[in-house]
Amino acid sequence: MRDVDYAKLGLKAGLEIHQQLDTNKLFCNCPSDIREDAPDKTIKRVLRASAGETGSVDIAAAYEMSKQKHYVYEYYNDTICDVELDECPPFNINPEALKIVLQLSKMMNAETVNQVHVMRKTVVDGSNTSGFQRTALIARNGFIEVESDEKLNRIKIDTLCLEEDAARIISRDQDHDIYRLDRLGIPLIEIATGPDMRTAKQVKDIAGFIGMMLRSTGKVKRGLGTIRQDVNVSIAEGARTEIKGVQDLRMIDTVVELEVLRQLTMLKLRDEIRARIKKLDLSNEIIDLTEYFSDTKSSMIKKNVDSRVYGKFYKDFKGFFGFEVNPSRRFGSELSDRIKAFGLNGLIHTDEDLNKYKIADEVKKIYDALNLDDSDSLIMIIGTEEKCKFAFNKIDETIKSFYDKGLSKEVRNAREDGTSSFLRPMPGSSRMYPETDVKTIIPDLSEIEMPELIKDKVVRFEKKYSLPAQVAKELVFENDFEIFVKKYPQVKPVTIAEILVSTPKEVKTRFNLEIDVELERFRELADNILAKLNSGDLAKEAIIEIMVEYAKGNTIDFSIYKTNEEELISFIVNLISKHPNLNSAALMGETMKKYRGKFPGSRIMELVKKYKGE
Incomplete structure (x- = not known):
């Protein structure tokens, strides 16, 4: 499929990207923490679809309701409230979450709506206790420009919406599903592009670019399950298919390729059936x-x-x-x-x-x-x-x-190997109706600032701090880096980068010891190391030994690593006096046995030669 002529096939592809925001929940003040400990309680619900604004029940909702299942919801007393349980009306939209979406709207050249109206989107697959998902259109008619296939591509951004994430599936059975409510209500930004992508590579490149823009805000969650990419694919004689839940960016081009292959082979199968069976019975x-x-x-x-x-x-x-x-x-x-x-x-x-x-x-x-x-x-x-x-x-x-008719419009579920399986019919326009419990908001753009894009930040770090490209790419997510650079001017930025990024990896490679750089304890250790480097009380050579002791779980006694050059000189002078026949290399070896990690080797050799008279 790598050499397929997508233009000849009439490929059109678009993306819907759902990214969790790093704030409290959207319609209450509960924390947005995913938990693995045992839940405190459960409730049971049966969901039925309601008619939308058009007066009819949505086809996808009717399909889900036809399964005749009931749903069990697990929850925690201390992090779940009556909003998630659908036992009380929602509060107003989380202003921090709204501000993040407004910022991204500005970054994507989109037109912000004059008024933000929250809508209810019918969802009766059990993933929402209420039978609907709350969503709000924030901006539309934007665009981004992305380099792909050796040209600059202008991609339309149809809409940017702010919505609540669904409950988390725990298990499925024949007559019921079990969900956990810790994820329900986490703010999501939904970014929908136009069907402007014409190759599988373009889809992958553009998804990566949008992901980079999201991370550039510094206000989105990271990790498995925090971003989900839905891919819309169609070819000229096929039908639009929405493939949901592609979590691995590296698989997106494969997903597109295999969906094109599926539609082509399905059309071939239809022709073979028609050729053999003139009248279907x-x-x-x-x-x-x-x-x-x-x-x-x-x-x-x-x-x-x-x-x-x-x-x-x-x-x-x-x-x-x-x-x-x-x-x-x-x-x-x-x-x-x-x-x-x-x-x-x-x-x-x-x-x-x-x-x-x-x-x-x-x-x-x-x-x-x-x-x-x-x-x-x-x-x-x-x-x-x-x-x-x-x-x-x-x-x-x-x-x-x-x-x-051939292929029909449908929603499919992404599989790990890049193929997909049928999920439900494509939803129609009947699934939306107004949310009457949340007031209308007039968006305020006066305090919205544009963040520095990660790709630009990487280039700046490389040039300004003389960092290798790979280190710069990792450091753009380290908010402490530039704080430490300003705080400790006597320490080279390269050394700060090594402490935050390179040295923990070296500890893993050389000693098979893990250092979780996300922990606050590690941040405190890095701060202490840099403070002592800045004051001259610690040699750079001691960093790796300190990191190893930290990784072993030992308490760090910085006094044993404290530098005192007068003591070093005294040791070298006495050593030369006792062993006048030793050459500089031998004297260096004896000195390093005691002072390794406390002084740079180059400084020790310099002093040995000086007092040896060489």
């Missing part, structure tokens, strides 16, 4: 096949002892369900995705290797009993009669729509 009955598996050796069927096996055959479909649409993904996988959401474990089809399920003999008996041709395919589902019949209806709807 899906009227065959759903059959209870349980009796054929009464003596089965299949562990998959045995473990579902209270369920039944239902099947349906599809005339002349042989080979179609096994048609590969992505690496390790087949048309059968696409159909299976659509029924797993309803508490079923997927499906079995006869294009698979039935020996791996230990049901090849049973299926042969079924084919013989039903007089099926080798050109026919059989799909089997294990579950209750109600769920299996519902699942076959979904499968038939999907096949018919695919045969008649």
Whole structure:
């Protein structure tokens, strides 16, 4: 796929980037801390979709509601309040979070709205206790300019929104899901670009550039799960697909490439089905096949002892369900995705290797009993009669729509290998309606300042402080660096950089000891080291030894590293007096045994030669 002609295919791609802001929650003053300790309490909810402003229920919300699940929410007494539980109205928008989004709007040349109105976006997948997500449009019609594919690309920024993050999924079961409310309500900025990207590389480069702009504010959370990238992809004969939850920037171009491949192969499959089957007939009955598996050796069927096996055959479909649409993904996988959401474990089809399920003999008996041709395919589902019949209806709807119209607009879930799986239909306009519990805000831009972009800061650090490029890139996230440079003028900036970035890595490499540079204890250690370097009470050579002792968990006694040149000179003079025949190298070796780490080696050699008379 690396050499594909995207222009010929008519590729259009865009991004929706969701970044957590490093503030308290959006509509209350609870901390935005993700916790792993045991929750204090749980509540149970059943969610139903409401009609939006158009008077109709959104298609995606209706799909989620059709799963007929209930939801369990875990929470903590000390960091979760009634707002997250949907037991009281929200408070006003967090002003700090709003200021960050206004700052980014300015950075992206966007037009700020005259009034900020909070809206409710219907979400009934259980990720919000209220059944909706609060979101507010802050700015629109912006642009950024990004170098990619050896040219400068102007990318439209359609909207910048401020919204609340969803609850965190803990586990899923057939009839219920469990969520934790620590993430619900964390402020998110949502940045939506126009469909202006024409290659997979452009998508990756532009996502990276936007991420750099976000980090340049110094006010966004960092770490796994704090930023999520949704990628919108379409080709000329395909359909718009939104792939949600790409967390690793390095995978974005692969995700785009594989989605283009999926759409191309799906279109090829549609053409092959149409060529073989001139008139699609899906009227065959759903059959209870349980009796054929009464003596089965299949562990998959045995473990579902209270369920039944239902099947349906599809005339002349042989080979179609096994048609590969992505690496390790087949048309059968696409159909299976659509029924797993309803508490079923997927499906079995006869294009698979039935020996791996230990049901090849049973299926042969079924084919013989039903007089099926080798050109026919059989799909089997294990579950209750109600769920299996519902699942076959979904499968038939999907096949018919695919045969008649080709690909449909849908939301898909990103997988670790870059492929994706069906999540739900593409939502429509019916999911939004006003939030009446939050007052309208008039945005104030008078105090909004533009931060220095990280890419510009890296260049400045390289030039101003004579730092290597890689060290400069790491230091741009260290707010203490320039504070220390101003605070300790007698210490070279390169030395400060080494203490904050390079030396902890050296300790790990040489001694296999970890130093967490994010801890406040490390900041205090760095401050103490620099203070003593600045006053001349510590030699640079002692830093590595001090860091090793710190990494071992030992208390640092700086007095043993204190420098006293008069004492050093006295030691050298006495050493020469006792051993007048030793050469300078030998005298240097003896002196270093006692004063290594307290004085630079060059200074010790200088004094040895001076008092040796060389």
